[in-house]
Amino acid sequence: MSHFCIGDDIDYVVTDRDGGIWTSYGDEGIYGDHPESSAGLARWDTDGSHTWNPRGRLPVWPLGGSAGATEEAVAWLAWYSHEGAFLSRIDPVTGDISSYRNPLKDTDGIAVRGTRMLLTHRFHNRPGVELSRAELVDDAWVITAQEKLRLPGPVGMRCAQGRDGILWLRASDTWTQIEA
Numbered sequence: 001m002s003h004f005c006i007g008d009d010i011d012y013v014v015t016d017r018d019g020g021i022w023t024s025y026g027d028e029g030i031y032g033d034h035p036e037s038s039a040g041l042a043r044w045d046t047d048g049s050h051t052w053n054p055r056g057r058l059p060v061w062p063l064g065g066s067a068g069a070t071e072e073a074v075a076w077l078a079w080y081s082h083e084g085a086f087l088s089r090i091d092p093v094t095g096d097i098s099s100y101r102n103p104l105k106d107t108d109g110i111a112v113r114g115t116r117m118l119l120t121h122r123f124h125n126r127p128g129v130e131l132s133r134a135e136l137v138d139d140a141w142v143i144t145a146q147e148k149l150r151l152p153g154p155v156g157m158r159c160a161q162g163r164d165g166i167l168w169l170r171a172s173d174t175w176t177q178i179e180a
Contacts, residue, residue: 004044004048005036005048006036006042006044007023007029007034007036007037008025008028008029008032008034008036008037009028009032010023011029011064011066012024012065012066012067012068012077012158013068014069014075014162016073016075017070017072018073018092020043020051020075020092021043021044022041022042022068022070022075022077023037023041023042024040024041024062024064024066024068025040025041025042025062025065026065027063027064030062036050039053039054040058040061040062041053041054041058041062041065041077041079041088041090043075043090043092051092052090052092052095054088054097057097058086058088058097058099059099060081060086061081062080062081063079063080063082064080065078065079066078066079066085066106066108067108067109067110067119067120067160067162068110068162069110069112069161069162069163069167070162070163070164071112071163073092074089074090074091074092075090075092076088076089076090076112076162078102078110084102085101085104085105085106086100086101087100087101087110087117087141088100089112100136100139100140102119102141103119103132103134103140103141103143104119104132104134105121107119108121108122108158108159109122109129109159109160109161109162109167109169110160111163111164111165111166111167111178111180112162113164113179113180115136116133116134116135116165116180117135117136117141118132118134118162118167118180119131119133119143120160120167122159122160124155124156124157125154125156126154126155127150127153127171128149128151128155129148129149129155129160129169130146130147130149131147131149131178132145132146133145133146133180149169149176149178151169151171152171152172152174152176153173153174154171154172159171165179166178166179166180
């Protein structure tokens with residue numbers, strides 16, 4: 001197959017090691033009439049087959065996605081709703097979901113390694129991001145440190161990608177990596 005449709009109003013896309021494509025959608029996709037995006041979060045294989053959706057197993061219905069990362073075979077998606085921001089860990093093998101309150105407002109980048117997480121908040125078109133480090137303590141993510149990073153150029157939309165505990169930040173034509 002040369003192309004396939006994965007929905008409307010895609011906020012975030014991240015791929016896993018097995019070639020799975022994880023998507024989170026904005027409100028037009030979720031509340032519009034496109035069936036592929038109505039669940040808010042989804043996984044697709046490279047043939048365009050829908051392989052996972054939350055099927056009502058999220059704490060509340062999403063309004064939009066803000067970030068995504070993979071940690072080995074597991075996917076992490078950051079999303080928000082009328083009731084706040086959340087982080088969901090999804091195991092594609094079992095379909096199990098664990099959701100947590102997101103400790104950082106307006107998250108646009110995450111990377112996870114075990115019980116440690118990096119979260120970013122960007123400053124659009126400026127050469128910097130707010131970087132927060134968090135730890136999973138008693139089933140809640142708690143911010144343990146925060147700093148402002150100056151990058152070599154302006155930071156644009158969708159500037160962060162997380163994989164296996166490393167957060168890749170794009171500023172202008174440069175990639176910077178930070179480890180969790």
